[in-house]
Amino acid sequence: MLRHVLNKMEGHFISGYADGKNTLGAPISLKQDPITSAQSFLDSHPETKHHFEEVTKLVNGFESPYTLYY
Numbered sequence: 117m118l119r120h121v122l123n124k125m126e127g128h129f130i131s132g133y134a135d136g137k138n139t140l141g142a143p144i145s146l147k148q149d150p151i152t153s154a155q156s157f158l159d160s161h162p163e164t165k166h167h168f169e170e171v172t173k174l175v176n177g178f179e180s181p182y183t184l185y186y
Contacts, residue, residue, distance in 0.1 A: 126134040129150045158165040178185045
């Protein structure tokens with residue numbers, strides 16, 4: 117399902133997935149350059165940034181490093 121997407125993202129946006137430990141629960145970390153680019157994009161698109169902030173409020177308390185709880 118999502119495995120092929122994570123494989124494509126590895127090295128560009130994330131690290132830790134394709135290092136041979138790509139099992140359920142393996143920690144994946146975001147790379148800094150894409151974070152900086154995303155923050156810059158959101159700073160120049162205030163309406164989109166507002167939408168992201170609203171979604172963040174909705175999931176706050178229901179997230180973990182591995183899943184969203186319902």
